[in-house]
Amino acid sequence: MNDSIIRVENLTFVYDDGEASLTNTEENRGVKDISLDIKRGEYVAVLGHNGSGKSTLAKLLNMILTPTSGKIYIDGVDITAEDFSEDGIYDVRRKVGMVFQNPDNQLVATVVEEDVAFGPENLGLPREEIRRRVNSALSKVGMTSYVRHAPHKLSGGQKQRVAIAGIIAMKPEVIIFDESTAMLDPLGRRDVIGIMEQLNREEGITVINITHYMDEAARADRVVVINDGTVVMDGKTRDIFSKVDTLHSIGLEAPQGNELLWELNNAGVHIEGEGLTSEECVETLYNFLQGKTSRK
Amino acid sequence: MISDITLGQFFPGYSVLHKLDPRTKLILSVIAIVAIFFANSAITFIIFTLGAVLLIAVSRISFSVIVKGIKPILFILLFTAILNVFMTGGEGEPLVDFWIFRIYTEGIVRAVFMALRVMLLIVVTSMLLTYTTSPIALTDGLESLLSPLKKIGVPVHTFAMMMSIALRFIPTLVEETDKIMNAQKSRGADFSSGGLVKRAKALIPILIPLIVSSFKRAEELATAMECRCYRGDVGRTKLVKLEYKGRDLLWILLVALVAGAVITLSVLPYNPESYGVLYDILFYKI
Incomplete structure (x- = not known):
């Protein structure tokens, strides 16, 4: 029990039509009867297309939304309990940090360091501690030389790195990236993914990457596929992406390598092996061709 | 072009003005604003202009930036000045007396003073506040x-x-306005011809997407702030602590001195008979 940082049981959330925000267009779908168990230090990708309810799930996990029914345990504490205190909410939000899609809309301050300090300031930490955390968070995302810069003059990827620093500075146990790379150029995307993985490996932070990029999801240890508000697949990345048929049936695609092997398979060329990354796929094909030529 | 707007924008730097406590700068601005409304003679305006020039020099912000900041209000300035020239009555002979127009010396003096007052007001407050103080420091x-x-x-x-x-979102929204305008232009929208009404109407397709997206931004920002444990000022600490230093006192004294001089000079009665022409020019009051 103690090694699961997030545990969700039969979680359901329905958007009340009256409450549904006028600006949320695609995220207005709720979630139905979701059960999940995420271990401390895991690197999980949550896949699903727009409106599948994956953003809703994220917002439920740090109490931006309150579930209609079901239970959520964060670090062993039932945050859906009747007597859950107001102060507890802030503790949950500190533990479960969130980085959003649009970097512009999550930066509060006009100077990079002041923005990174925003979270720690809200936590009421002493000044010296805030300073320490700001410096260390900025160095972890490689933005130390931009301390006094104005965020609006940075590139998208740099802004997103500042936003991540703002979350790191609160010393979270989990960071949920809610499509955080969707608005970035390839370079910015690579940087953000790099930081994500570095935080997971070196800091032991549990990373949940909500995405619809297959190549990003393929890098995670575990993949959870959400469709129509329910978990349809959950397992090791390798296992999930080898079930190409199932993925297709809910309108998703597997990474290129898996797709290629699948196509070949359908065409009657049966190949044993993995194809999660391009290198792996090449390796598999090479071995196969070697075997075939030698058989001839 | 739209991003040329410098009024109300912060220029990071390390000058004395940048380092002053924001509270000091706010107090200084209030003192300066009060004094400038007292100013009513050439000598007081000269003192004030010198003060403003000193501020600009100390801030190390380039002069062209300041000129750019004043440009947008040039029209209003000119308009009020012209009104003042024609609408002010005088005691002596009018300088110009043509049809319904009568221009008196008083009118010209008043127009010049008025324009100077507005310009100094903007220069001084923007030097002290917006240009040299980060919005966060200012609000702190x-x-x-x-x-x-x-x-x-x-x-x-x-x-x-x-x-x-x-303040944080001004540059973001300016950028967005530019983007929307370009998008509309690329589909044939015309913002630069036609009469006033037509131009105003042309702005509607810019304003509506801008407002809608602002709402979206506001909602996302609110969520992001909540995620970062924001709950008003309950139990909140600050990275930057505001502290008065020796230089703050020095500056308050300095500005108070100048303001005091201006106010004293403006309250002193003007006596046209007593001294020479120079006195008349410097101390003539409106």
């Missing part, structure tokens, strides 16, 4: 100065936060 200063009002239930922190976010 404001919050700190107004904090006594919290006792009578004024939500000072909330106002300060709103202000700082508004």
Whole structure:
């Protein structure tokens, strides 16, 4: 029990039509009867297309939304309990940090360091501690030389790195990236993914990457596929992406390598092996061709 | 072109003005504003202009930036000046007397003073506040100065936060306006021809997407702030602590001295008979 940082049981959330925000267009779908168990230090990708309810799930996990029914345990504490205190909410939000899609809309301050300090300031930490955390968070995302810069003059990827620093500075146990790379150029995307993985490996932070990029999801240890508000697949990345048929049936695609092997398979060329990354796929094909030529 | 707007924008730097406590700068601005409304003679305006020039020199912000900041209000300035020239009555002979127009010396003097007053007002406050003070520092200063009002239930922190976010989003919204305008232009929209009404109408397709996206931004920002444990000023600490230093006192004394001189000179009675022409020019009052 103690090694699961997030545990969700039969979680359901329905958007009340009256409450549904006028600006949320695609995220207005709720979630139905979701059960999940995420271990401390895991690197999980949550896949699903727009409106599948994956953003809703994220917002439920740090109490931006309150579930209609079901239970959520964060670090062993039932945050859906009747007597859950107001102060507890802030503790949950500190533990479960969130980085959003649009970097512009999550930066509060006009100077990079002041923005990174925003979270720690809200936590009421002493000044010296805030300073320490700001410096260390900025160095972890490689933005130390931009301390006094104005965020609006940075590139998208740099802004997103500042936003991540703002979350790191609160010393979270989990960071949920809610499509955080969707608005970035390839370079910015690579940087953000790099930081994500570095935080997971070196800091032991549990990373949940909500995405619809297959190549990003393929890098995670575990993949959870959400469709129509329910978990349809959950397992090791390798296992999930080898079930190409199932993925297709809910309108998703597997990474290129898996797709290629699948196509070949359908065409009657049966190949044993993995194809999660391009290198792996090449390796598999090479071995196969070697075997075939030698058989001839 | 639209991003040329410098009024109300912060220029990071390390000058003395940048380092002054924001509260000091707010106090200085109030003193300067009061004094400038007292100013009513050439000598007082000269003192004030010298003061403003000194501020610009100390801030190390380039002169062209300041000129750019004044440009947008040039039209209003000119308009008020012209009104003043024609609408001010005088005691002596009119300088120009043509049809319904009568121009008196008083009118010209008043117009010049008025224009100078508005210009100095903008230069001094932008030098002291917006150009040299980061919006966060500014709102921190404001919050700190107004904090006594919290006792009578004024939500000072909330106002300060709103202000700082508004300032933070000016460049973002300017950029977005530019983008929307270009998008509309590329589909044949015309913003630069036609009469006033037509041009105003052409702005509607810009304003509506801008407002809609602002709402979306506001909602996302609110969520992001909540995720970062924001709950008003409850139990909140600050990275930057406001501290008065020796130089703050020095500057307050300096500005108070200048303001005091201006106010004294403006209150002193003007006596046309007593001294020479120079006295008349310097101390002539409106």
